[in-house]
Amino acid sequence: MNIYDIAKLADVSIATVSRVVNDSPKVSEKTKEKVLAVMEENHYTPNVFARGLGLNSMKTVGLVCPDVADAYMANAVAYLEKNLRGYGYDCILYCSGYEEEDKRQAVELILNKRIDALVLVGSNYAGEGDEDVTYIKDVAKQIPVFMINGYIEDDNIYCTIADDYQAVYDATEELIFSGRQRILFLSNSHSFSARQKLKGYEDALTTYKIPVREELKLYMENSIHTTRDELFLHRNLEFDSVIATEDGLAVGVLKYARARGIDVPGEISVVGYNNSELSISCEPELTTVDARGEILCRTAIDSMMALLGGETIKKKTTIKCHLIKRNTTDF
């Protein structure tokens, strides 16, 4: 039962139902009573979004991401902007950076823009370590919040996440099956997504009774040449394979291996993440995880439009990732 059904049953327009929900003085008392009666008979409770959605709506959605120059985020923003505009919504973009205080400020500022909903792109808003996410919960008291690959449990926060845990668990398992024992976990982040990946890595090792070694978890900047150079600083570290949480890190490993004359995948197997253009630019081309960014965005938009139509929607949707096998692994 949604706003369209109520309009039909009460024999009024959707705009009239919206006016009643928003308590507009433009509706006659008689019409108002009729609509409210139909709503009551059908146990229909208008959701927060429908309530915000009055005639005052600017038909604008706020998009916030840390950095739109990042390929994953750029693709997400491009997809969201194009498809939201297809529904008549404009997008205001805020790039917040990665620092806690900057993210908080961006979210607070964008709320002043009379947006109908907020979309947080990327897993950096779901709290890194002890980070406080109260500011996001506060926004959700006013407008619905949609998270792309982040998860916060609260009313009016709707999350679409990739199953990064399972993807890394499966990739680690494949490496183990192909005879690898010393698997390096290489990451640039402690975001929600990076934490899921780390857990998938650790759980797969534990399942196959391979010790989880602290020295085989390395964190560094996601930059091809920086990664290559950092690995030179760790040249005594022995590993026979790598799971990288970003393709850029994985390409850095390939550069390091080439510089040292190490064969890939013979001596070192490498798995990247995101299936970006980088993964087909390098040599050998990367085995990588397709994190389904576009499907996450499509799901978030479908949910938003359903909520807008007065439907009740799921607060958490998980999308399965897909391992793309190319030439940096021998499985």
Add this chain to the structure above:
Amino acid sequence: MNIYDIAKLADVSIATVSRVVNDSPKVSEKTKEKVLAVMEENHYTPNVFARGLGLNSMKTVGLVCPDVADAYMANAVAYLEKNLRGYGYDCILYCSGYEEEDKRQAVELILNKRIDALVLVGSNYAGEGDEDVTYIKDVAKQIPVFMINGYIEDDNIYCTIADDYQAVYDATEELIFSGRQRILFLSNSHSFSARQKLKGYEDALTTYKIPVREELKLYMENSIHTTRDELFLHRNLEFDSVIATEDGLAVGVLKYARARGIDVPGEISVVGYNNSELSISCEPELTTVDARGEILCRTAIDSMMALLGGETIKKKTTIKCHLIKRNTTDF
């Protein structure tokens, strides 16, 4: 002489000058006369932007680009958004696609959003072939238009362009000096920028009395594997070097050469364009042109803020590109 100078000389606030310029009823007749007298004495004519800039300003800038998933545009949008917000301006983003009708519609739609200025990112708005740019000139009658790497000559249109002509002229010359004669020009576009690049290529050949061969100009989609496969379809085409107008095209050439066992740079030299992450992901790493996207954006923002301050600004600024020599050329 700008709006700040007038405010100082008239001993009023900038807001008051703005009110006078915008003919607000909130200013007393006496103050109005005083400010107008100072403006007249100093031959100060408020520019269109200052006129638009009244107390009704939403402090919002419209950003339009064909596709923010493109790395060049994503970097430009990230830089513009961050730095405009530093000046207190929010950004509304529209991704227009590449089709003439879609670009026209995007620009018309965004004008309804009460923006203070419009920024067009990328060289696809400056008219490809016979394309009509009247719709952009119409916008410029209402608000200032800033073009990033595009050029349209008209009042209230301010263009910052990279010297793509000279960059390709110089790269072609370097290839000729290193003994190359059959230089393939590979492009995915007929945009303003692509036309400048083509002209640079042709003029350099002409200077050194090398015939311009039509069969050595190829146009194809900017996709690594598509480029590789298309070149296989042209495998009888003889060339000893390539100037590509995008790094993705150049990486496609490397994939083709590897598949055929052709040595780079020995048998084929390759020059890419944009100095993207792709150019350091591939092997060998690409010689490429740094098209100075960030400097173009910074210049456009500086111009916008100067215009906003009541200054007269240049309508066209040209920025020199920089050839980055890596391992796909032997010069």
